[in-house]
Amino acid sequence: MKKTRVLFALLVAAALLLAACAGGPSGPAEQRNDSLIVLEWSGYEEESYWAPFAEKHPEIYPDYAFFSEDAEALAKAQSGFYFDVVHPCGSWWGLYVEAGLVQPIDTSRLENFDKLFPELVEHGVINGQQYFIPWDWAYESITVRTDLVDELPTSWADLWDPQYRGQIAIFDSGESTFYTAALALGLDPYNTTPEQDEQIKQKLIELKPNLLTYWADYTEINQLLASGDVALGANTWNDAWATLNDEGYEVEYVDPAEGRLSYACGFGISANSRNVDLAYDYIDALIDAQSNANMANDYYYGAANRDSVPLLDPDLVDKFGYDDLSVLDETNFQHPLTQEQREKMTRIWNEVKSEQ
Amino acid sequence: MKREFGKWLGWAYYLALLFFLQLPILLLIIFSFNDSVLLVFPLKGFTLDWYRQLLGARELLNAARNSLMVGLISSAVATGLGTMGAIAISRYNFPGRQFFLNIATLPLVIPYVVLGVAMLILFQALGITLSLWTITIGHAIINIPYVMLIVAARLSGFANNLEEAAMDLGATYWGTLMRITLPISAPALVAAFLSSFTLSFDEFSLAFFLAGTDNTLPVYLYSQLRFPNRLPLAITTAAVVILVSVAILLVSEWLRRLGVERNARQGR
Amino acid sequence: METKRRLFVLIAPPAIVLALFFLAPLVIMLLYSFKDNTFGPLLPLTFKHYITFLQTPSFFRLLLDSSKLSFLTAIISIILAYPVAYFLVFYTGARRVILLTLLILPAWTSFLLRVLAWKVILGSNGLLNQTLIGLGLIQEGAPVLLYSQSAVLITLVYVWIPFAALPLFAAMERIDPRLHEAAQDLGASPGQTFWRVTLPLTMPGVASAFFFVFIPTLGEWVTPTLVGGVTGIMYGNLIQDQFARALNWPLGALLSLVLLVLVAAFSYVFNRFIPITEVPVST
Numbered sequence: 001m002k003k004t005r006v007l008f009a010l011l012v013a014a015a016l017l018l019a020a021c022a023g024g025p026s027g028p029a030e031q032r033n034d035s036l037i038v039l040e041w042s043g044y045e046e047e048s049y050w051a052p053f054a055e056k057h058p059e060i061y062p063d064y065a066f067f068s069e070d071a072e073a074l075a076k077a078q079s080g081f082y083f084d085v086v087h088p089c090g091s092w093w094g095l096y097v098e099a100g101l102v103q104p105i106d107t108s109r110l111e112n113f114d115k116l117f118p119e120l121v122e123h124g125v126i127n128g129q130q131y132f133i134p135w136d137w138a139y140e141s142i143t144v145r146t147d148l149v150d151e152l153p154t155s156w157a158d159l160w161d162p163q164y165r166g167q168i169a170i171f172d173s174g175e176s177t178f179y180t181a182a183l184a185l186g187l188d189p190y191n192t193t194p195e196q197d198e199q200i201k202q203k204l205i206e207l208k209p210n211l212l213t214y215w216a217d218y219t220e221i222n223q224l225l226a227s228g229d230v231a232l233g234a235n236t237w238n239d240a241w242a243t244l245n246d247e248g249y250e251v252e253y254v255d256p257a258e259g260r261l262s263y264a265c266g267f268g269i270s271a272n273s274r275n276v277d278l279a280y281d282y283i284d285a286l287i288d289a290q291s292n293a294n295m296a297n298d299y300y301y302g303a304a305n306r307d308s309v310p311l312l313d314p315d316l317v318d319k320f321g322y323d324d325l326s327v328l329d330e331t332n333f334q335h336p337l338t339q340e341q342r343e344k345m346t347r348i349w350n351e352v353k354s355e356q
Numbered sequence: 357m358k359r360e361f362g363k364w365l366g367w368a369y370y371l372a373l374l375f376f377l378q379l380p381i382l383l384l385i386i387f388s389f390n391d392s393v394l395l396v397f398p399l400k401g402f403t404l405d406w407y408r409q410l411l412g413a414r415e416l417l418n419a420a421r422n423s424l425m426v427g428l429i430s431s432a433v434a435t436g437l438g439t440m441g442a443i444a445i446s447r448y449n450f451p452g453r454q455f456f457l458n459i460a461t462l463p464l465v466i467p468y469v470v471l472g473v474a475m476l477i478l479f480q481a482l483g484i485t486l487s488l489w490t491i492t493i494g495h496a497i498i499n500i501p502y503v504m505l506i507v508a509a510r511l512s513g514f515a516n517n518l519e520e521a522a523m524d525l526g527a528t529y530w531g532t533l534m535r536i537t538l539p540i541s542a543p544a545l546v547a548a549f550l551s552s553f554t555l556s557f558d559e560f561s562l563a564f565f566l567a568g569t570d571n572t573l574p575v576y577l578y579s580q581l582r583f584p585n586r587l588p589l590a591i592t593t594a595a596v597v598i599l600v601s602v603a604i605l606l607v608s609e610w611l612r613r614l615g616v617e618r619n620a621r622q623g624r
Numbered sequence: 625m626e627t628k629r630r631l632f633v634l635i636a637p638p639a640i641v642l643a644l645f646f647l648a649p650l651v652i653m654l655l656y657s658f659k660d661n662t663f664g665p666l667l668p669l670t671f672k673h674y675i676t677f678l679q680t681p682s683f684f685r686l687l688l689d690s691s692k693l694s695f696l697t698a699i700i701s702i703i704l705a706y707p708v709a710y711f712l713v714f715y716t717g718a719r720r721v722i723l724l725t726l727l728i729l730p731a732w733t734s735f736l737l738r739v740l741a742w743k744v745i746l747g748s749n750g751l752l753n754q755t756l757i758g759l760g761l762i763q764e765g766a767p768v769l770l771y772s773q774s775a776v777l778i779t780l781v782y783v784w785i786p787f788a789a790l791p792l793f794a795a796m797e798r799i800d801p802r803l804h805e806a807a808q809d810l811g812a813s814p815g816q817t818f819w820r821v822t823l824p825l826t827m828p829g830v831a832s833a834f835f836f837v838f839i840p841t842l843g844e845w846v847t848p849t850l851v852g853g854v855t856g857i858m859y860g861n862l863i864q865d866q867f868a869r870a871l872n873w874p875l876g877a878l879l880s881l882v883l884l885v886l887v888a889a890f891s892y893v894f895n896r897f898i899p900i901t902e903v904p905v906s907t
Contacts (some may be wrong), residue, residue, distance in 0.1 A: 069868060208855075214853075353857060363715050376782070377730050380742060380745060437638040467887060
């Protein structure tokens with residue numbers, strides 16, 4: 001019975017052909033004209049964050065597709081998943097533009113645009129055009145359970161101090177860990193030579209005895225710190241500190257000598273969007289002073305809208321400088337990365353993690 | 357004397373291992389009745405509150421319903437396709453038979469992470485959006501070999517003279533298949549379906565790669581493990597799932613044994 | 625001719641489904657490993673991920689390390705399960721099926737939650753730590769075992785013991801008890817009987833048990849993620865990372881391919897000695 005063999009051969013050949021044709025991004029997905037599809041982090045779908053949109057379009061409730069990692073969102077967008085609006089963080093913005101996934105934004109169509117902090121808005125400009133509208137911003141630093149350590153770290157380099165052996169959980173991110181090691185070595189993370197990359201890799205391998213585990217999202221690191229499994233949460237956002245502080249734990253958010261890291265996230269409109277008008281209205285609603293403040297207060301982040309500041313928790317404004325963005329000058333703001341930069345950072349992190 | 361000692365030692369070891377294996381499960385069940393969010397001793401007090409909350413947990417029930425659908429459909433597909441394959445390999449000798457058998461049983465040994473990756477790439481390349489359907493396909497593939505081996509084992513216990521007799525009496529081949537072959541394999545079919553269902557219902561690794569926006573129960577539970585205050589609800593779900601899957605497997609085992617015994621009685 | 629048509633109708637549907645959704649994905653995965661990056665066109669093909677792989681000895685070491693961990697898991701599971709299977713088959717008479725069922729019952733419950741249960745047991749507020757603190761053996765504080773290779777090993781052994789116990793039990797049930805009597809009649813001591821009769825006869829069961837534990841644990845990534853921490857990481861995590869975070873699908877495809885080749889080679893060799901996929905034809 002040769003037939004079965006022939007059948008198999010034909011099918012394998014068909015599969016090969018299929019693969020050859022389908023190598024690139026695939027065709028458009030479902031068409032929707034009466035609704036808005038938002039590619040969003042889970043937890044940001046609260047109606048209070050976009051109330052003006054609901055007022056203007058009471059008949060439309062946005063459809064959400066959630067992601068929990070920036071990588072996941074980009075993979076989804078690249079694979080042809082249909083969306084109108086997407087909410088990636090700053091260091092990923094460049095890749096969306098590079099791949100032609102988003103369209104330039106006509107800022108005159110956003111009523112609230114002029115109220116945004118210019119220090120944040122400028123990062124959304126890529127190739128001379130505004131592609132992303134910043135919404136939320138925060139720091140990345142070290143959260144410490146002060147009751148569990150003898151001495152507080154005062155710099156990124158202190159993470160390598162043997163006294164913290166097995167007491168640290170670090171963000172499972174090639175990008176963040178690269179910055180951390182580069183800063184500890186006194187290097188400029190955006191301009192490293194191959195020798196310096198190797199140095200950074202070795203530095204990260206040297207950190208491993210101090211690491212207990214990696215953390216992947218804020219609930220995980222909060223849990224690790226709250227249970228006391230670790231004393232230091234490296235590359236944590238200010239919300240880790242704020243959440244634990246609210247729950248009565250003795251915590252400190254370090255201001256490292258090399259400067260904190262900082263970043264902003266924001267919204268872009270899909271190049272394939274069929275609901276551009278709705279997309280503009282939705283983004284405008286998000287950056288409304290009250291909506292922006294509602295989100296910032298829920299997550300302890302900074303708001304991109306200047307007029308939101310009076311609506312924020314004054315203690316947090318004071319502690320984190322949410323009212324005057326010149327604080328960003330003392331931090332290492334995370335710029336959009338190119339594909340090559342990101343590949344390099346994840347390659348180094350792969351090698352570090354696989355080193356036993 | 358020595359044998360008595362051995363027996364005593366054996367019991368001690370058996371009970372120790374039983375304790376080691378059952379303890380974690382027991383802990384989960386105990387904590388599902390504990391009146392506290394934290395999974396630490398001492399216990400706070402008895403409550404049925406988590407079970408009450410379970411009935412109102414929409415997303416969780418949704419995920420459970422998704423798992424049920426994925427399990428039912430993928431097991432039905434796997435049982436159908438696996439049975440066809442089983443009849444072919446146990447009733448026919450043909451070139452490529454061993455090749456087919458090797459390929460069809462390969463999903464038994466392939467690490468799910470590898471299969472998950474491969475199928476994810478396929479669906480992405482074809483532009484198929486991930487959904488419950490993609491998980492269903494994945495689960496059907498991993499269940500086909502189990503079905504094939506279970507049904508083939510049953511069929512190879514029966515020489516096909518019954519089938520030949522039916523056809524001698526004028527029945528068509530397909531009629532014989534429906535009236536003789538399938539009824540003969542019925543216990544194996546049910547057992548294969550049930551074990552497929554259980555595998556699918558609990559499968560996480562493959563589903564994790566192939567899940568779209570709708571989650572199956574294990575994928576949902578995994579996303580909940582990170583939220584400490586939702587842990588009790590996850591554990592309560594586990595307690596319910598434990599009881600249900602044990603019940604299903606007891607039934608499937610009973611059916612399988614029924615088949616084997618009848619097999620033996622008929623002198624094969 | 626008629627026979628051919630019938631066979632074709634029977635075998636075509638499963639063959640097509642397997643070819644489309646099992647073989648085709650593997651072929652495409654192979655092609656992907658030559659792709660430049662996750663997105664963009666397939667062509668031109670490149671060897672750059674193969675070069676990365678070959679230039680990164682830590683990937684190899686991790687694969688070796690994970691294999692060692694899987695090997696240990698299989699061996700320990702067999703060592704723990706063997707005496708129990710022996711006891712059940714030779715000492716407990718008709719009750720043995722019920723006793724075995726009790727033992728393997730946990731294998732039928734949610735895999736994720738069994739792992740989670742160990743996280744609860746091994747955690748800083750967990751049963752083990754609290755017991756040790758209660759006994760005054762350690763001070764309050766960090767978990768003793770959680771987030772380590774040992775934690776992964778303990779959890780994996782726990783999860784896989786039932787799968788080792790089943791083939792061992794089946795192999796021992798097949799031994800004719802008269803063989804034992806014969807050996808003893810010929811003057812063999814119980815020890816000699818075990819080493820010269822029982823053990824050799826149960827070796828196929830031991831081999832199956834090894835196979836059914838070693839192979840699935842090779843691709844593990846969930847257990848290390850939950851209880852492994854920094855040192856307990858396994859090769860499967862490296863694969864999963866390429867998809868969840870690193871966004872390097874081609875490298876992930878290559879890493880999967882390496883594991884697949886390893887598993888296929890092992891299964892092939894194994895299947896030559898102890899056939900698991902042999903079905904007799906009764907025509």
